Amino acid sequence: xxxxxxxxxxxxxxxxxxxxxxxxxxxxxxxxxxxxxxxxxxxxxxxxxxxxxxxxxxxxxxxxxxxxxxxxxxxxxxxxxxxxxxxxxxxxxxxxxxxxxxxxxxxxxxxxxxxxxxxxxxxxxxxxxxxxxxxxxxxxxxxxxxxxxxxxxxxxxxxxxxxxxxxxxxxxxxxxxxxxxxxxxxxxxxxxxxxxxxxxxxxxxxxxxxxxxxxxxxxxxxxxxxxxxxxxxxxxxxxxxxxxxxxxxxxxxxxxxxxxxxxxxxxxxxxxxxxxxxxxxxxxxxxxxxxxxxxxxxxxxxxxxxxxxxxxxxxxxxxxxxxxxxxxxxxxxxxxxxxxxxxxxxxxxxxxxxxxxxxxxxxxxxxxxxxxxxxxxxxxxxxxxxxxxxxxxxxxxxxxxxxxxxxxxxxxxxxxxxxxxxxxxxxxxxxxxxxxxxxxxxxxxxxxxxxx
Numbered sequence: 016x017x018x019x020x021x022x023x024x025x026x027x028x029x030x031x032x033x034x035x036x037x038x039x040x041x042x043x044x045x046x047x048x049x050x051x052x053x054x055x056x057x058x059x060x061x062x063x064x065x066x067x068x069x070x071x072x073x074x075x076x077x078x079x080x081x082x083x084x085x086x087x088x089x090x091x092x093x094x095x096x097x098x099x100x101x102x103x104x105x106x107x108x109x110x111x112x113x114x115x116x117x118x119x120x121x122x123x124x125x126x127x128x129x130x131x132x133x134x135x136x137x138x139x140x141x142x143x144x145x146x147x148x149x150x151x152x153x154x155x156x157x158x159x160x161x162x163x164x165x166x167x168x169x170x171x172x173x174x175x176x177x178x179x180x181x182x183x184x185x186x187x188x189x190x191x192x193x194x195x196x197x198x199x200x201x202x203x204x205x206x207x208x209x210x211x212x213x214x215x216x217x218x219x220x221x222x223x224x225x226x227x228x229x230x231x232x233x234x235x236x237x238x239x240x241x242x243x244x245x246x247x248x249x250x251x252x253x254x255x256x257x258x259x260x261x262x263x264x265x266x267x268x269x270x271x272x273x274x275x276x277x278x279x280x281x282x283x284x285x286x287x288x289x290x291x292x293x294x295x296x297x298x299x300x301x302x303x304x305x306x307x308x309x310x311x312x313x314x315x316x317x318x319x320x321x322x323x324x325x326x327x328x329x330x331x332x333x334x335x336x337x338x339x340x341x342x343x344x345x346x347x348x349x350x351x352x353x354x355x356x357x358x359x360x361x362x363x364x365x366x367x368x369x370x371x372x373x374x375x376x377x378x379x380x381x382x383x384x385x386x387x388x389x390x391x392x393x394x395x396x397x398x399x400x401x402x403x404x405x406x407x408x409x410x411x412x413x414x415x416x417x418x419x420x421x422x423x424x425x426x427x428x429x430x431x432x433x434x435x436x437x438x439x440x441x442x443x444x445x446x447x448x449x450x451x452x453x454x455x456x457x458x459x460x461x462x463x464x465x466x467x
Contacts, residue, residue: 042377043400045369046409050434054332054370054409057432057440063407064333064352066431068414068443070108072328074436077112080324083292087300090315094138096270097123099321099415100329104433104443106130109324117319121148128155138267138319140186140228142166142200149173153181160184160228160267162201167212174221184226184267185212189247191240197232204247213251217259224261226314227251230269234278234322234362238290238298241268245299249306252314262309267317268299274326276363276412285363292323322415329414331357332370335406336385346380348399350408353384353391355424357410358417360393366411367393373400386425423447 047054050069058065077093084091094117095109101123106116107130116127119141127137134155142162144152149166150173152159161167161183170181186201187209202209216224227248231240248266255261273289281288303316336349354360367382380399384391393410402408421428427447432440 042375043368043398045372046411047370049330049409050438052434052438052440054330055407058332058334058407060440061430061432061442062446064331064350064356064429066356066413066418066429067330067332068102068105068431068433069328069330070433070435073105073108073325073414074112076324076327077109077114080292080318080320081113083296084300084316084318087296088303088316089313092265092315092317094267094317094319095324096319096321097126098419099270100325100418101126102418102431102443103130104441105325115317119143121145121151124148124152124157135182138228138317140230140319146173149181150177153177153179156182158182158184158226160186160226161212161216162186164212164215167215170222171219174219180221180223182223182225183216184224184228184265185209185216187227187229187248187251189229189231189244191231191243191247193232193235193237193240197230200230201228204251209251210254213255214258217255217261224255224263226263226265226267226317228267228269228317230319231271233271234273235271236273236289238294241295242298242302244268245302246306249303249308253307256309256312262312263314265315265317266303267319270318270320270322272320272323274322274412274415276326276359276365279362279364281364289323325414326412327414329412329417331410331413331417333408335402335404335408337404338402341381345396346378346399346401347383348380348402349383349385350393351385352393352410353386353388353426354393355384355386355391355422355426356417356428357384357393357413358420358422359413359415363412364397365394365413367397367399368409368411369400369402370407370409373402373406376401418444423452427452 049067050071094115095106097118115136116132117138118124118127134157137157139152139157140160149169153173159181174181187204188198188201189204202212216222229244231244252263272295275286275289277285331352333351336351339347341347377398377400379396381396382394384393430446431444433443434440
């Protein structure tokens with residue numbers, strides 16, 4: 016008979032928070048499989064920790080979002096936000112579903128081109144576009160969303176140099192009742208700066224003004240803000256047509272839709288409180304359809320949401336390294352993935368589960384990563400089962416931003432796999448090795464040897 020692990024009994028103050036209207040939280044049910052595939056078998060094959068992405072979930076979520084908007088508005092186009100997750104395999108799933116590319120740097124722009132996205136289906140956002148970036152975007156007929164006047168003047172100059180008509184829109188920031196305001200990007204609506212920029216573009220005569228764009232914030236939990244944003248962009252579109260007789264081709268409402276993750280400090284879980292795609296679609300499309308834009312000039316609606324499309328599809332699986340008691344008696348569990356891999360642990364109360372059936376006994380636990388840093392906290396306090404060294408865990412909803420903001424720090428970055436629609440696993444990014452890290456370094460000749 017296997018000897019059972021002994022846990023020394025302790026007496027400690029309960030620190031689980033107040034119950035909600037549903038009572039105290041129930042025990043954590045294990046998650047043993049993803050799309051019918053055993054997580055333990057994936058760890059055994061590809062190592063620990065391991066990122067796992069579900070193609071079936073990605074495609075299902077995209078179709079749900081597209082249905083919500085296209086059933087309410089006649090002309091809808093999604094553009095995949097590369098900064099959210101720019102693994103090529105992930106980007107290409109969205110492109111197969113019909114999404115364009117939305118990029119915010121020359122690096123991301125080149126990545127989209129290399130993935131085979133036609134230039135005219137790349138939206139180039141962001142405040143940092145070099146002259147070479149702009150030249151390339153103009154020559155490829157990409158949609159350039161102008162962020163500031165200096166960029167506008169560069170584009171006007173390049174249009175004369177290249178003797179081409181750049182396709183441009185402006186990014187507009189505005190007061191939508193959400194604070195802090197996202198007013199560092201684009202031209203302000205309330206102070207007239209956006210209207211000034213539009214008039215300058217029309218006066219230039221050598222630019223094609225085809226759209227308006229706004230991105231009002233991130234992880235938005237209110238649909239009313241989007242209704243206000245859509246209404247204000249519609250006002251600008253109507254004013255353009257009245258003054259210049261110019262009808263826009265599209266209005267781009269950006270992204271920012273909340274996923275079902277739970278923000279730190281939130282009382283209710285995100286799965287219960289985040290608006291649905293239908294909620295966002297109702298607010299946005301109603302504002303556009305009710306505006307004074309002429310029905311025959313109703314613009315295409317572009318959406319760049321990333322987080323809400325990919326978060327649910329991502330998992331991080333790994334292994335418990337150790338357990339210990341903190342000085343106040345609380346239990347601490349140390350796992351093999353830290354905040355260098357799970358950057359969103361700074362934002363969310365991530366849903367972390369065992370992958371095997373565990374006893375119903377739980378304890379208020381702090382879950383730490385393996386880094387030699389005090390900030391390496393995956394969960395500050397969670398009623399967690401008594402996992403022991405060698406047991407496995409899985410973290411849900413990690414598809415957004417973790418694979419673009421992760422760091423090679425202390426430990427190297429692990430494998431990432433994709434489970435296809437049939438449940439077959441595909442390695443889509445190989446784990447780093449000492450050789451891949453050292454390949455980027457150059458040691459001066461005089462530092463290549465030493466005697467100790």
